[in-house]
Amino acid sequence: MQINQIRISCEINGTRCEDDIAPDLTLIDFLRSKGFLSVKQGCDTANCGLCTVWLDRKPVLSCSVLAARANGKAVTTIEGVQEEAEAFARFMADQGADQCGFCSPGLVMNILAMERELENPGPEEIRHYLSGNLCRCTGYASQMRAIDAYLAAKGGTV
Ligand code: FES
Ligand code: FES
Known part of the structure; x- marks a missing residue:
């Protein structure tokens, strides 16, 4: 059946x-x-x-x-994580990383998960964690600056 x-x-x-x-x-x-x-x-x-x-x-x-x-x-x-997502989006905008935005929801969900999972991640850990999040617009440099600034503002080290 x-x-x-x-x-x-x-x-x-x-x-x-x-x-x-x-x-x-x-x-x-x-x-x-x-x-x-x-x-x-x-x-x-x-x-x-x-x-x-x-x-x-x-x-x-x-x-x-x-x-x-x-x-x-x-x-x-x-x-479901709107406030945190909006907080991160401000760092994206500051760094010019908010281009077409199509990849942003998935990227933000992974960044917020990384924040919960890894304590004070370094640059290599961050890149490794986010290596599955592709972006066709930014070339990643502006996104990484935004992530670094966001984590630093929240007290994490980069
Ligand atoms: S649509 Fe799911 S990984 Fe690309
Ligand atoms: S901002 Fe356009 S795909 Fe990432």
């Missing part, structure tokens, strides 16, 4: 969400169908980082995770 729908129950940015979904639905398509259009689709092959969200506060590539994996878990998109 073919299973056409499965029921999942999760939290998205602190709000309970229950739905019947196709077993092969990806997390990114699930989130975008719920209106979370901040979650961007780039490569769709786990290579660009644009689709990064958190699953139980750990960053995942939502193009490569089934929505069914969110069952019983907490999903966070950039809307």
